[in-house]
Amino acid sequence: MLIILIRTVLLYAFVTLAVRIMGKRQISDMTTSEFVITLIVSDIAAIPMQNTAQPMISGLVPILVLVAIEVIVSVIMMKSKKFHKLICGNPIVVISNGKVDEKALSELRITYEDLDSLLRQQEVFDTKDVKYGIMETNGSLSILKKEEQKE
Amino acid sequence: MKRLWIAILLLIIVGAITVSEYIYVTSSVQKHIYALDEIDKKISQNDREDAYDMLCRLENRFEDTDRVFNAFLLHSDIDNISGNIAMLKEYSKSTNNAQFLALSAKTKLQLLSLSKSEKPLIDNIL
Numbered sequence: 001m002l003i004i005l006i007r008t009v010l011l012y013a014f015v016t017l018a019v020r021i022m023g024k025r026q027i028s029d030m031t032t033s034e035f036v037i038t039l040i041v042s043d044i045a046a047i048p049m050q051n052t053a054q055p056m057i058s059g060l061v062p063i064l065v066l067v068a069i070e071v072i073v074s075v076i077m078m079k080s081k082k083f084h085k086l087i088c089g090n091p092i093v094v095i096s097n098g099k100v101d102e103k104a105l106s107e108l109r110i111t112y113e114d115l116d117s118l119l120r121q122q123e124v125f126d127t128k129d130v131k132y133g134i135m136e137t138n139g140s141l142s143i144l145k146k147e148e149q150k151e
Numbered sequence: 152m153k154r155l156w157i158a159i160l161l162l163i164i165v166g167a168i169t170v171s172e173y174i175y176v177t178s179s180v181q182k183h184i185y186a187l188d189e190i191d192k193k194i195s196q197n198d199r200e201d202a203y204d205m206l207c208r209l210e211n212r213f214e215d216t217d218r219v220f221n222a223f224l225l226h227s228d229i230d231n232i233s234g235n236i237a238m239l240k241e242y243s244k245s246t247n248n249a250q251f252l253a254l255s256a257k258t259k260l261q262l263l264s265l266s267k268s269e270k271p272l273i274d275n276i277l
Contacts, residue, residue, distance in 0.1 A: 021157060053226045057168075064165050071158035 003052045011045045014060060018067045023074075031077075031088050031138060037070045088137040095133030098146070108135055119143065172223045173269050179216045180266040183209065184259050194243060194251050202243045210236050224265060232261050 018041060022034065041063050048059035077084040094104045094115065105115065115127075118141040124130060132144040186209045193202035213236055220229045235258040242251040268275060 021154060021161075023154065055222055055224065055226070057223055061165055061169065064161050068158040068161040068165075071154050072162075075152075075155045075158075 004049065007052070007056055008049050010056070011049050011059060014063065015041060015045045018063050021067050022070055031074075033073060033087055034070060037066050041066055091137055091142075092135045093132060094135050094141070095127055095130045095143070097132075098128040098130060100127055100133075104135075110135070115141075172219075173271075175219060176223070176269050177266045179220075180262045183213060183216075183262050186212070187255050187259050187262075190239075190243075191252060191255050194248055194255075197248075199243055203240065206236065206240045206243055210240065220265070224269075228261070228265060232258060232265075235261065 019038070022037070044059050044062050044066075048054050048056045073087065077087055092104050092108060094101050094108070094110070100112070100115065105112070115133075119125070119127065119130070119133070122141065122143050124143060124145065127133070129145055130143050131146045134142045136142055186205065190202050190205045190209070193199075193205065210233075213233060217229060217233065235254060239251065239254055239258065242254060245251070
């Protein structure tokens with residue numbers, strides 16, 4: 001148990017360092033790959049924490065590699081729009097001049113109820129009040145209200 | 152950009168550690184297997200005293216490599232091999248060569264699987 005205690009402390013410090021290297025972002029602002037890597041890192045760290053028969057390095061190496069790859073990928077995404085599009089996709093217009101684009105919704109596998117919920121979170125209760133509604137690559141909805149609604 | 156250099160440095164360090172570990176495990180395993188082959192010859196010639204001394208030396212050498220192995224490989228695999236070497240020491244005192252040679256063959260296969268499992272082959276990756 002003492003080994004588990006020591007490993008937990010070490011791995012906690014290590015994962016904190018790894019997340020620090022990846023950079024500061026809120027979960028809602030993470031790209032898909034960053035979010036996936038954050039989840040995987042925490043899962044990988046848990047394995048040698050609980051299983052002392054497994055060497056600790058079997059957790060450290062994949063975490064280091066994932067963090068390094070994530071940083072390199074994010075730098076490449078900054079430099080290359082094509083690569084950014086490949087990894088993150090494009091934002092999609094779901095509402096245009098108050099009208100909901102059903103094709104866009106089905107492409108995103110979002111129901112009307114989901115869309116209404118996202119709009120309500122932005123204090124919009126009618127799609128007719130929206131000039132443009134854009135589903136961002138991180139799953140959030142950005143809206144531009146019609147001029148008369150902005151007052 | 153600083154993070155990029157840190158990321159590249161991390162990859163280089165991890166690459167160096169994993170390559171060094173692979174080389175160390177492979178070469179240590181080869182030495183241990185060679186030692187077991189020599190011990191098998193001694194047992195086949197009924198030279199049990201020499202075989203026992205060589206097994207004691209092998210046990211000490213394996214304990215030295217044990218620490219590094221335990222840092223990189225599954226502890227249960229290493230413990231099994233240590234246990235087998237301890238059993239071989241006792242079997243070397245008996246006149247049953249077949250028993251000794253059977254366990255020695257098993258131990259060699261276990262050692263070989265340590266180095267095989269570290270090779271970056273398609274079957275291992277998948």
